[in-house]
Amino acid sequence: MDGISKKIYLELNVPTEEDNRSDQRRILDGLREQGTEAKLSLRVLRKLYSLCEEAEWKVTLSLAWDGQEWHGVDLEAGDTTGAHYGVAVDLGSTTVVARLVDCGTGKVLGETSTFNGQIPYGTDILTRIFHCQEDRGTLEILRKAAVNSITTCVRELEARQQLPENSCIAMTIGGNTTMIHFLLGMDAFCVFHTPYAVHADQPGFLPAKDLELPVKGYVYIYPAKSNYLGGDIISGMVATGIYKKEKINAFFDIGTNGELVLGNRDFLLCGAGAAGPALEGGVVKTGMRAMKGAVDRVKLEDGKLHCHVIGEKTARGICGSGIVDLLAELFLHGWIDIRGILQPEKSRWIVEKDGMLAVNYAPELYFYQSDIEEFIRTKAAAYTMVAIMLRESGIELSELEGFYMAGAFGKHVSKESAIAIGMYPDMDRDRIIHAGNSSLEGAVCALLDRSVAKEVEEILEKMVYIQFATVEDFLNTMVAAQALPHTDLERYPTVKEKLERIREEEKAADIQN
Template identity: 65%
Template structure:
């Protein structure tokens, strides 16, 4: 692998009166002969004696790329080249996920995750931004929470593999602009406030020790494009290789915010905007994150609701993928209409509760009209971003080769349900691709392939950014998209076909009953 680190075994001649070069010069010269012009850290200099003599001048040098040259960051006795490791981290606002790689083979040895400890200071990013604004001591709390979260995941990886974090030479981190600011101890209010000139968008390679992470070399932070289009999306570009493709692709990372890229190797049109917390279970009365007890799958049958519950126990609430299934099933069954309003005469499970209609989808758990309305606003925002961007580029849905949906949400949601409610476009399902955690995937790819660094500037230069909040008719387009699946029904022929089939089935059942 030609990644961001190297481990090289050196068999050096011992010093003599005829060759009295320093230990430093002797090692750097040997590396030069292997094609590596490097410098040595003070930490390694302090290990030279007595390590070199005890090892009989047979040593393994760990080299880390710092953005401009190779740096000798670790020196070990004997041949340890087989123990060559690196780390990739996705620093999310809710969850931190990391992978440990064997940098000799490129194999992922283990993956683990932990909740971001910053949640204690606010479940949403905006709360954290205001919490730490012009408050250095509170900003330090958020920085330590981010670092502590990463260290927690690295400790989990060590328990799984027996490989200590210090055995890794490099760590590549991807996260949105706010998360990277907090991780580096930078005030993030600039992300939220006009003119949106952030503190740093290309921090690059930073010594791991300065960031209080137990890695021997450097931490590389993926660059961002703008305040709302961060390194996690650029990493997603690397993961999907959208910027290399001839055909036009769409990349959509949906969460509380929606980040969107449309393009190919010729152009990249990108934008970001608020989607809403409903996708992660927020603002829904019985909503919750995708954890144990959350309803993640819903099917409406003649016998009632069939539920898929994370962990298999009693349902405690419903998460984003479950909500989309629920809305799709209610719509196809005619329990909610095109406007998303409940039709109470359709089922006794639709009850009047707290001054509005609601459906009981599990014992004691209700989904309210206000929940439906909130979710439809969220799905309308997401689908309108796609509609507007394609319109700006003069691209029709038939021109799209691949439609990538990234993030935890895209990983678990049903394609059919998402199309049914109009969150995804009605297109060939094979073109709808779950990109998974593309932020983490892209971090791993860069760790293992140093040449990708040269491609990042090209990606950023190609990107033309649109701020959806500044688009005059964006709200008008959203209103049209709040219908199920959309005001323009011709855009969703497969959904119309499903509705016709359901209607025929219901009429057949009704005739048999009568």
């Protein structure tokens, strides 16, 4: 492990009149013998007495990297190198996730999450930003909420491992540009407002004390490429390593916004666009987050929808992966047509409800025609970003070694279903990799590998931003992608085949009946 923190055990000579170097010098000389140059912080200077004497000059120094040099940030009696901890954080607008890492071994000791304490000031980012516009005091409230959410996670992780508070030396954070602005106490209106020049995109290493975050040394915050391509995506680059690979890979993080990166060690194209809130359970009438009571899997068999519900028996709504399954099943079995229009003659579960058609997918729960349309717009946006980026770069889908789907959505969604509705491109399933919380994974990488911060600067240099909205036939491409799976079915050979098979099975069943 060659991370952004380290602990060094020193067995020093007891001072004598012949060797009466200062305690400070004695420690710095001891470090130097082990190949480390460092500065000692005031906190360590104050601990020299009486700790060194009491520990008979067998002490462990905790060191934190500030991007340029090492700082001794804590001193403990005896050999405590076995207890070397750090925290990696994904600062999401909805959820804050943190991992406690044993920085000596690289092992993740625990993970926890909490809702972002900013939610009371708006479930979506824009609402929070507008609150700050109305009242500048809100910014400080939002900053503290972010700090408190992270601190809550850290305290929970420390408690689980029975560690004293502030046991960690360093912290790394991946988060989108708005979240990082709030965490630093910076107004974020700039993120969504022309000319989209944000206030700070390279926070780098900042003293934890300045940020009021509960670690001893420095906090590394992933930089952003632009307003929409935040530190969470850069962190994902590091987690997946696509910037180091010879072959071309794609990285796609889709939520309310979609961020896409395509490239290899030689080039990186990137772009971002709005996808709509459908994937995160917004807009859709019975939509909800992937939590207890949410339908997350749907199967249509024997003319009936079978739902899997998270943690409970009774469904309370449907989350992103459930919606994708539902739409795929509806489409494959002809309950909706290629435009997503419900076909009431196909099933008694398709009914008129609140003045429009809806499918009754679970007791008392309906998925409406308008929900379907909303979702199709989202999946079309996702598809369009990928299609345009491939076209603009002249890269064929078949050239991609891997297609990394990041985020919670990517983690839970069925690849087959996502392809069936044309949300994912039709490609080898093995090449579609659900990368999970790659923002968090990348934060762990930055904690354990000091070279990451430098590599990130190279990644940023290499990245070329493509403005989707300015691409000539963006709208045409988008409209073509609003069919299921796509206006041009030839782009979806496996779906075409599947449809044909199902049609034949249905025909056979009809004949049997």
